[in-house]
Amino acid sequence: DVKVTQSSRYLVKRTGEKVFLECVQDMDHENMFWYRQDPGLGLRLIYFSYDVKMKEKGDIPEGYSVSREKKERFSLILESASTNQTSMYLCASFSDNEQFFGPGTRLTVL
Amino acid sequence: EDKVVQSPLSLVVHEGDTVTLNCSYEVTNFRSLLWYKQEKKAPTFLFMLTSSGIEKKSGRLSSILDKKELFSILNITATQTGDSAIYLCAVGPMEYGNKLVFGAGTILRVKS
Numbered sequence: 498d499v500k501v502t503q504s505s506r507y508l509v510k511r512t513g514e515k516v517f518l519e520c521v522q523d524m525d526h527e528n529m530f531w532y533r534q535d536p537g538l539g540l541r542l543i544y545f546s547y548d549v550k551m552k553e554k555g556d557i558p559e560g561y562s563v564s565r566e567k568k569e570r571f572s573l574i575l576e577s578a579s580t581n582q583t584s585m586y587l588c589a590s591f592s593d594n595e596q597f598f599g600p601g602t603r604l605t606v607l
Numbered sequence: 608e609d610k611v612v613q614s615p616l617s618l619v620v621h622e623g624d625t626v627t628l629n630c631s632y633e634v635t636n637f638r639s640l641l642w643y644k645q646e647k648k649a650p651t652f653l654f655m656l657t658s659s660g661i662e663k664k665s666g667r668l669s670s671i672l673d674k675k676e677l678f679s680i681l682n683i684t685a686t687q688t689g690d691s692a693i694y695l696c697a698v699g700p701m702e703y704g705n706k707l708v709f710g711a712g713t714i715l716r717v718k719s
Contacts, residue, residue, distance in 0.1 A: 540650075540695065
């Protein structure tokens with residue numbers, strides 16, 4: 498079974514803090530994605546990566562950056578967290594026309 | 608701009624009812640449409656549809672795609688309380704990177 502893991506299930510941070518969300522997949526997938534999910538808005542793509550050290554902006558990249566130094570790991574970085582970044586963050590990897598999601602990180606920024 | 612619209616936004620039914628969830632889309636260079644079920648955790652894959660008119664079926668769930676009218680439906684027959692979830696529709700355009708565009712989801716609640 499494909500496994501996508503995320504470093505934290507719940508996270509509480511203060512405004513202005515730097516936040517790292519880690520995602521690891523164990524199936525050698527090239528494509529990895531970061532989404533945020535908010536009620537009534539569905540999943541919105543923040544960034545994706547189609548190879549090591551390659552990244553592309555999604556629909557809402559502002560306030561975020563990413564890092565893909567190794568194929569299995571895709572990190573989402575909030576340089577200076579703000580309250581409007583309180584959300585559920587979902588990582589996914591992609592293979593054979595199917596996206597496999599991680600369990601999600603519920604981030605609260607106070 | 609690529610767009611996926613799901614309806615209804617939410618739905619409450621009784622056990623045993625049949626429900627139909629709708630997904631319409633506007634995507635350049637359509638490749639595939641996917642349905643996911645999301646309970647209190649990450650979405651889980653249900654179906655992928657690429658061809659019009661071919662029904663995909665899994666137990667009480669079925670789905671079909673109409674590429675001419677740009678929509679898909681997800682049917683659930685003889686609903687059970689365990690079907691309560693958010694159902695997400697996503698469309699994959701023909702772009703490098705296999706991006707998916709998601710709809711807002713339909714919240715289904717099945718009452719016993």
